[in-house]
Amino acid sequence: MLRYATKRFLSLLISLAVASLVIFVVIEVAPGDPASFMLGLNAQPETLAALRSELGLDQSRPERYLEWVSGMLQGDFGTSYTYRTPVTEMIGDRLWVSVPLALYALALSILVAFPAGIFAASRRGQAGDVGVMGATQLGVAVPNFWFAMILVLIFSINLRWFSAGGFVGWDKGLFAGLHALTLPAIALALPQAAILARVMRSALLDVLDEDFMRTARAKGLTARQALWRHGLRNALIPVLTIIGLQFSFLLAGSIIIEQVFYLPGLGRLVFQSISARDLIVVESVVMLLVFSVILVNFLVDLAYGAVDPRLRART
Amino acid sequence: MTLLSVSNLSLSIHGLRILDGVTFSVAPGEIVAVTGESGSGKSMTALAAMQLLPKGTTTSGHVMLGDDDLTQMSEAALCGVRGNDIGMVFQEPMTALNPVQTIGRQVAETIRVHEPSVSRAEAEARAADTLARVGLPQDRFPLSRYPHELSGGQRQRVVIAIAIALRPRLLIADEPTTALDVTTQAQILKLLTRLAREDGMGLLMITHDLAVVADMADRIVVMRKGQIVEQGETQSLLRDMRHPYTKMLFEASRHEVDLPEAPAPMPLLEVKDVCRDYRLPRKTLFGQPGHFRAVDNVSFTLNRGERLGLVGESGCGKSTLTRAILGLEPVQEGSILLDGQPVFTGTKPNLDVRRKLQVVFQDPFGSFNPRHRVDRLVTEPFHLLDNAPQGAERTRAIDEALTAVGLTPKDARKYIHEFSGGQRQRIAIARALIIRPELILFDEAVSALDVSVRAQILDLLADLCSHYDLTYLFISHDLSVVRSVTDRVLVMKSGQIVEAGETGQVFDAPQHPYTQALIAAAPVLPDLSLAAG
Numbered sequence: 044m045l046r047y048a049t050k051r052f053l054s055l056l057i058s059l060a061v062a063s064l065v066i067f068v069v070i071e072v073a074p075g076d077p078a079s080f081m082l083g084l085n086a087q088p089e090t091l092a093a094l095r096s097e098l099g100l101d102q103s104r105p106e107r108y109l110e111w112v113s114g115m116l117q118g119d120f121g122t123s124y125t126y127r128t129p130v131t132e133m134i135g136d137r138l139w140v141s142v143p144l145a146l147y148a149l150a151l152s153i154l155v156a157f158p159a160g161i162f163a164a165s166r167r168g169q170a171g172d173v174g175v176m177g178a179t180q181l182g183v184a185v186p187n188f189w190f191a192m193i194l195v196l197i198f199s200i201n202l203r204w205f206s207a208g209g210f211v212g213w214d215k216g217l218f219a220g221l222h223a224l225t226l227p228a229i230a231l232a233l234p235q236a237a238i239l240a241r242v243m244r245s246a247l248l249d250v251l252d253e254d255f256m257r258t259a260r261a262k263g264l265t266a267r268q269a270l271w272r273h274g275l276r277n278a279l280i281p282v283l284t285i286i287g288l289q290f291s292f293l294l295a296g297s298i299i300i301e302q303v304f305y306l307p308g309l310g311r312l313v314f315q316s317i318s319a320r321d322l323i324v325v326e327s328v329v330m331l332l333v334f335s336v337i338l339v340n341f342l343v344d345l346a347y348g349a350v351d352p353r354l355r356a357r358t
Numbered sequence: 359m360t361l362l363s364v365s366n367l368s369l370s371i372h373g374l375r376i377l378d379g380v381t382f383s384v385a386p387g388e389i390v391a392v393t394g395e396s397g398s399g400k401s402m403t404a405l406a407a408m409q410l411l412p413k414g415t416t417t418s419g420h421v422m423l424g425d426d427d428l429t430q431m432s433e434a435a436l437c438g439v440r441g442n443d444i445g446m447v448f449q450e451p452m453t454a455l456n457p458v459q460t461i462g463r464q465v466a467e468t469i470r471v472h473e474p475s476v477s478r479a480e481a482e483a484r485a486a487d488t489l490a491r492v493g494l495p496q497d498r499f500p501l502s503r504y505p506h507e508l509s510g511g512q513r514q515r516v517v518i519a520i521a522i523a524l525r526p527r528l529l530i531a532d533e534p535t536t537a538l539d540v541t542t543q544a545q546i547l548k549l550l551t552r553l554a555r556e557d558g559m560g561l562l563m564i565t566h567d568l569a570v571v572a573d574m575a576d577r578i579v580v581m582r583k584g585q586i587v588e589q590g591e592t593q594s595l596l597r598d599m600r601h602p603y604t605k606m607l608f609e610a611s612r613h614e615v616d617l618p619e620a621p622a623p624m625p626l627l628e629v630k631d632v633c634r635d636y637r638l639p640r641k642t643l644f645g646q647p648g649h650f651r652a653v654d655n656v657s658f659t660l661n662r663g664e665r666l667g668l669v670g671e672s673g674c675g676k677s678t679l680t681r682a683i684l685g686l687e688p689v690q691e692g693s694i695l696l697d698g699q700p701v702f703t704g705t706k707p708n709l710d711v712r713r714k715l716q717v718v719f720q721d722p723f724g725s726f727n728p729r730h731r732v733d734r735l736v737t738e739p740f741h742l743l744d745n746a747p748q749g750a751e752r753t754r755a756i757d758e759a760l761t762a763v764g765l766t767p768k769d770a771r772k773y774i775h776e777f778s779g780g781q782r783q784r785i786a787i788a789r790a791l792i793i794r795p796e797l798i799l800f801d802e803a804v805s806a807l808d809v810s811v812r813a814q815i816l817d818l819l820a821d822l823c824s825h826y827d828l829t830y831l832f833i834s835h836d837l838s839v840v841r842s843v844t845d846r847v848l849v850m851k852s853g854q855i856v857e858a859g860e861t862g863q864v865f866d867a868p869q870h871p872y873t874q875a876l877i878a879a880a881p882v883l884p885d886l887s888l889a890a891g
Binding site for chain 1: 408441
């Protein structure tokens with residue numbers, strides 16, 4: 044297992060290096076000068092020159108790349124051109140909202156999807172299966188911003204259980220923070236849970252047809268025991284893959300939900316900095332997201348190894 | 359006293375009749391073999407005895423285990439019977455074990471599920487004893503092994519250990535050796551017989567291979583299309599063979615064909631000092647990757663018009679050699695020449711040679727694209743030709759190829775799912791014949807077929823030999839088939855050819871110890887004339 048983990052970790056480092064190079068090259072090589080792009084068409088030559096030297100555009104490209112990377116390694120992402128504040132600080136604030144929100148939504152999604160998927164698979168073709176599958180169909184189809192508004196209507200405006208938006212901050216306590224994130228997390232989790240439940244069901248159904256499930260039944264296990272003891276762990280590989288993808292998506296893909304609930308998250312930051320043409324922030328956030336995707340993939344790989352002894356052996 | 363008594367058992371799945379009035383019994387310590395071709399209902403009989411039937415099954419009749427009628431039992435009561443009173447062994451050892459659990463845990467589970475009071479440690483100790491009993495001693499096969507760390511025969515031993523851990527009264531084995539090599543098959547059959555005799559356990563063997571059970575079973579039940587056509591004590595059943603179907607099965611199993619004389623030797627395929635290495639995964643992160651030599655210094659010549667056999671057990675390198683001859687992979691050393699030209703040049707197969715070579719694979723179900731019609735499937739090799747026949751010429755070629763293999767020209771417009779396994783294998787042969795290749799490779803081409811269908815395909819081969827002057831390389835693990843359809847035979851072991859010679863000579867007087875072991879392990883039908891006398 045240790046060798047497997049080391050190998051996966053090395054591949055993580057290589058992916059990161061390649062990703063940073065690609066992002067740098069894309070932003071550098073994109074036609075036009077980043078400074079004039081950021082300042083727009085009517086920029087004064089003096090301001091342009093000032094920005095160019097501020098961005099370090101007068102240096103050679105390899106120098107700028109090394110500077111950018113070594114800055115990031117020390118936690119220095121540069122200074123936002125629009126806000127005149129360190130990007131590290133801006134991102135840091137947003138991460139405290141986005142990461143907990145993504146984890147919260149993912150936890151809800153798993154909590155709903157696993158039982159639903161297992162329930163449906165164990166009743167293949169019966170009313171329970173058809174019902175759950177119909178519900179997931181609906182869950183995938185409903186746009187989550189609309190669902191978010193319905194949640195606000197019911198739980199904030201009518202029942203007054205939750206606030207309709209905004210984030211109180213973690214200094215008000217863990218409960219207050221989670222409370223504020225509950226409605227957005229539910230709105231985010233709904234389509235994810237629906238997809239995950241479907242994946243769980245089909246993965247389990249595939250496993251149920253395997254020969255070793257028949258061996259388990261021939262041993263005297265009930266259908267339910269066979270499913271829990273032999274089916275579930277074998278069905279986890281495709282499910283883990285989807286969970287990994289979902290987390291990466293939840294981290295940055297929640298722009299609309301953040302907008303609906305007025306949450307100061309990463310998605311809104313990206314949106315704002317793209318509108319403001321603040322390349323430094325965009326570049327940093329993109330790198331951060333890439334890092335999180337690669338990290339999550341690494342964790343998923345480790346989970347594969349824990350679940351399936353054959354993968355450990357192969358490396 | 360009977361242990362298992364099946365009486366008047368009929369069974370339908372979604373209204374389709376699978377079993378029809380099946381009646382037989384197994385006594386304690388008795389070995390009963392149920393045999394028949396695919397679709398005879400023999401496997402469903404085994405599942406019915408376990409009451410592990412697919413959804414939508416309706417049954418009538420009785421399955422009595424001692425004094426209990428299994429058809430009347432609740433599911434909960436049946437779970438108490440399965441694994442405890444009846445154990446079951448399946449055909450595919452590669453997939454019959456849970457890949458993510460250790461073998462110790464899987465064997466111990468049988469004990470723990472029926473005797474919840476037994477501690478984990480005690481269950482594991484008993485699992486270790488059971489594994490030792492089936493020939494997997496702890497010093498070499500600790501409980502912590504995973505299935506993927508074992509060979510097929512070893513995995514089948516684990517499946518047997520799971521089935522006999524609680525010393526059940528009845529063991530059902532559904533084609534337990536079909537997926538195994540002959541030498542492994544002989545060991546597993548010996549093990550099953552020993553266990554049945556030692557424990558006084560009834561053994562119900564399901565098999566398509568009469569030879570497997572002829573010298574092992576006490577009684578034989580012959581099934582066809584869901585009905586029992588004949589049953590009786592092994593010796594008298596084989597002696598009398600009252601039912602024509604039994605006779606047909608028996609004769610088809612030992613079917614021999616008449617090959618036309620091979621022409622004077624003139625080399626067609628020359629394989630010289632061929633080695634094929636595979637890279638193994640690195641052992642350490644920065645270490646040199648190791649190599650596995652799958653084909654080791656193999657040389658032989660195949661003459662024009664000759665029928666050459668290649669036998670060996672799984673992993674011996676025969677498939678690798680086949681791929682190398684087809685030019686699908688480069689070889690590391692040596693040369694493969696067809697008509698003096700190399701089959702592989704630079705980085706790709708040599709097209710000039712490829713068009714002189716065709717292949718027929720084992721699986722008649724997996725080797726066709728299900729969305730293409732037969733005419734398109736059969737004409738696939740045309741892409742190797744510079745001037746492929748078009749229009750009427752193409753139609754004529756298709757008609758001729760289909761007719762040659764015993765099908766009709768109008769089959770050309772059908773899809774592959776409309777054909778049986780034997781017909782599909784005929785189509786595969788038509789596909790190989792259509793460009794009149796110099797050499798055809800048959801890679802286990804009849805291994806997946808029922809004996810009666812196999813006999814027909816072998817006849818077809820002999821027939822084609824006299825019409826088309828076929829030259830072929832027949833690769834198979836089935837010695838009796840190779841004996842019948844080849845002039846010369848090569849025996850392969852661990853990547854090397856250990857013996858080569860005239861087929862009859864090699865089989866009658868094998869020189870190499872490995873060939874001797876192979877031939878000794880192969881199950882043989884008793885000679886009827888002797889049995890009668």
